[in-house]
Amino acid sequence: MTRKFDRRTLLQTGLVAAGVAASATSVIAQHAPAKLSTHALDTYRGTKAAGIRIDFSRKDGDVWKLLKTVTADENGRVDEQGPLMTADTIAVGRYELLFYVEEYYKRAGVKLTDPAFLDTVPVRFAIFDAKQSYHVPLYFSPWGILSYRGS
Incomplete structure (x- = not known):
């Protein structure tokens, strides 16, 4: 039928x-206790972005205030350094993860254009519920990026 x-x-x-x-x-x-985490994947070389530098900032009025700088481990994650924010520190607000893509590729010996098409990549997002977890990954190449809210 x-x-x-x-x-x-x-x-x-x-x-x-x-x-x-x-x-x-x-x-x-x-x-699950709330947290904020990230990871980075290099889609150009098909690897986890080990060693990429990431700045984590919070918007305070019209200014971005740096909270911490972390470096991704061999899995492209910052888990060994702990989540970017835990249930004790997570708060509603606007945040930015700044990924140092050009620096990462230069260190890896990848030939880039001069100037590089992407140098630093900001991912700006909001935490709207401090009881939820947020995972904000970055997939990137020398010419493109993709980010989303994961779980």
Whole structure:
């Protein structure tokens, strides 16, 4: 038996599914302590971006204030140095991760244009709920970037 769906039924089904998914995410987030983490992947060389320098800042009025500078480990993560923010320090606000892409590629011996197309890459994002975890990765090459909110 085939059932014909009209737009209204399809929309309602989608809204219900989205609500269920959001509820599940909220329940999971309530059980894990909140944190902020990142990692970097070099899509040009197909590797984890070991050694990339990352500045972490918070917007205070019109100014970005540096909170810490970290270096990615062999897995392209900063986990060994601890999360960028933990449940004790995470706060609602605007933040920036500044990835030193040109410096990373020069150290790796990759031939870049002069000047390099990308030098530092800022990823600006908001923490809107201090009870949730945020993972903000960067996938990058000498010519492009991709970032998103992960879990």
